[in-house]
Amino acid sequence: MDKQRRKQIVIAGGGITGLSTAYYVEQLCRAHAIEAEIVLVEKSDRFGGHVHTGKKDGFVIERGPDSFLARKTSIIELMQELGIGDDIVGTRSGISHSYIAYRNQLHPIPDGFMLGVPTKWKPFITTKLISVRGKVRAAADLVLPRKSNMEDESLGQLLRRRLGDEVLEQIAEPLLAGIYAGNADSLSVQATFPMLQETEQKHRSLIVGMLGVRKSRVPKQATQSSQTANKSGSGNGDGSTSTVKKSMFLSARGGLEGVVTHLEKTLSSSINMMKNTEISGVTHEGERYVVHLHNGTKLHADAMVIATPAHVAARLLPDESISKLLHTIPYASVMNVVLAYRQQDVGISLDASGFVVPRKEGRTVTACTWTSSKWAHTAPEGHILLRAYVGKYGQENEDQLSDEKLVHHVRRELEEMMGISAEPIFTEVNRLPDAMPQYKVGHLERMQELDDALANVMPGVYLGGGGYRGIGVPDCISQGKAMANKLLTRLIDMSV
Ligand SMILES: Cc1cc2nc3c(=O)[nH]c(=O)nc-3n(C[C@H](O)[C@H](O)[C@H](O)COP(=O)(O)OP(=O)(O)OC[C@H]3O[C@@H](n4cnc5c(N)ncnc54)[C@H](O)[C@@H]3O)c2cc1C
Structure with a gap:
């Protein structure tokens, strides 16, 4: 093999994950004086994927x-x-609060709720969202024993066990599982809200643990609003520098797609960005890979990132066990x-x-x-x-x-x-x-299996994006950065 040959990197999928992978790997290659041709391949007529x-x-x-x-x-x-x-x-x-719809009326989320756990008594006792029976059941969290092991379970299982069905169904599920458009009884607590499991292990009672967290935080900043990622999440700023600093949620003036257009502009002079180009499969070629495009042409890759949804990655990769693992990630x-x-x-x-x-x-x-x-x-x-x-x-x-x-x-x-x-x-x-x-129970374990299987069967191919290790846009950018480092290591290893 020609170790000095210009290396080739292919990134499949031009959503925020693929774009940020391209951005960081281009920087890394430049910093390490590695000659690489980077190709970003996007099926649709625009970059950004869901960021639109x-x-x-x-x-x-x-x-x-x-x-x-x-x-x-x-x-x-x-x-x-x-x-x-x-x-x-x-x-x-x-704008410091949000509501829950119940029997044709909007009821304020009781002040003090954190990750679906009540931490202020008066608002909880007076809310019409939960019956007296449901409130008494939630208080049982104060005396119930902790779970004896740290195995993964569903978000619903954990909250039903600690706080009862009503708190879960009326308040916690729409707020927490809603972020994933998911079902609390099937979402993995470890992959979505690991803090709940950690709190139970540390404090036994979720209420006691969350009360401690609330008291340690800046007053008013992170109670009710902290649980409602962004479907109806609330903050307390308006775009000025001081309020940006105080706000729990941020956005981009002019829209989040501004990040995509700036990435595209920055990258277009240094990497090959292909739109309207669908990848149909990936095959081995010695230590390298051949990326087959729908239009019949082929690209060659020494290392590659697949930043498409998992069900697409399952179709593209030639290994059955990897595809099977990828199909364990359903999408709503x-x-x-x-x-x-x-x-x-x-x-x-x-x-x-x-x-x-x-x-x-x-x-x-x-x-x-x-x-x-x-x-x-x-x-x-x-x-x-x-x-x-x-x-x-x-x-x-x-x-x-x-x-x-x-x-x-x-x-x-x-x-x-x-x-x-x-x-x-x-x-x-x-x-x-x-x-x-949908990050189902056991998701993190399966992600590790997936990484291990890929490293064995297809070294130099990495998977990232919303389907794997965090659905938020910042998580996707972090995954892009991490995969850029892996791509660089692979190219360095191939050069020595
Ligand atoms: C309605 C909605 C609201 C959301 N709200 C928020 C929010 O407020 N805050 C937040 O942080 N996150 C939010 N998310 C999550 C976040 O937007 C996504 O997790 C993230 O954008 C996923 O980015 P990605 O690059 O991993 O995947 P995608 O955006 O899905 O990009 C994958 C790309 O791969 C391309 N592709 C697919 N198949 C092929 C192929 N065969 N060949 C080449 N290219 C291919 C696709 O066209 C697409 O452009 C939301 C998601 C949705 C759907």
Whole structure:
């Protein structure tokens, strides 16, 4: 083998994971004076995958992610490196709570709830969301023994065991599992909210443990809002520097796709970026790989990253045991309906970041973000932007509905739950088939098996993205960075 030959890297999938892998590996190759040809291959006619912002009549419409957790800093660092750090915005001031829909009414999430665990007695005792029986059952957490082992279990299992069915079904599941469009009874607690299991092991009682966490934090900053990632999460800033610092959730003025366009611009001069190009398979060629494209051409790779959804990776890779492991990651199909209004037509004040809907309510809408209440940059003055979410794992029937019928259902439910009957200025339906990966019980163990199998069978091929080790955009960027380091190590190993 010619060790001095210019090396070739192929990255499959131009979502945020593939783009950030390309960005970091290009930097690393330059820093280590490694000559490499980097090719990023994207099936669709645009980069960004789920990170997709639309603009219409002064509204900024996020079709996929709308924000990111401020404590996950990989995206902040990336935006700063790209020169767009000043575009980072915090949530609007004065929006400090969200609601849960229950029997046609919106009830405030009781103050003090952290990761589905009550830490303030008065709001918990007075909430109408839980019956007296349910409250007494939740208090049993204070005396119940801890689980004797650290094996993985479902989020639902752990919370039902500690706090009872009602707290799980009425409050915790819509908030926590809602982030994954998932079912609490099948999501792995270790892969989604490991802090809950750690808290039980350390303090026995979740209530006692979370109370300690709340007291150790800055007052008011991280109680109710800390549990509601971004479907209806709340913060306390409005985009100025000081409020960006205080906000739990951040976004980008002009939309998150700004990160994608800046990455694309930065990368286009140094790597080969192919759009409208679908990969159909990968095969071995000695120590290297052949990447087969749908158009009949082939690329050669010394190392490669597959940053497509897991079910696509399962089709591309030639090894049956790897494909089988990849198929253990199911995806939920989701949709969202965006509705734009004139404030004067709506007539009610939207003083929160939105609401979530428990599964038992049997609604089409699973959550609704009051986008313009939360993010000042998303609607022109005097206007309102809402985003209603539809579909979750095991409850995906609505994707058969026409756009017209879907909008009709959503508007009817918003009228019943929020009292909005006004005619929207416009609506937009976004369909995202197989979009939300489900980290089922045992997920982390299976990810380790997957890494081990790949290292054995296809050394130099790495998998990353929302389906594997964190669904948030910052997690995907971190995975991209980690895979860039692996690619570099592989190229260095091949050169010696
Ligand atoms: C509705 C929704 C809301 C969300 N909200 C948030 C949020 O607010 N905050 C947050 O942090 N995260 C959120 N997420 C999660 C986050 O957006 C995703 O986890 C992340 O964008 C996934 O990025 P990715 O690059 O791993 O995958 P993707 O975005 O799925 O990109 C994969 C790419 O691979 C391409 N591809 C597929 N097959 C092939 C092939 N054969 N050949 C070549 N290319 C191929 C696809 O076209 C796509 O561009 C949300 C997700 C959804 C769906």
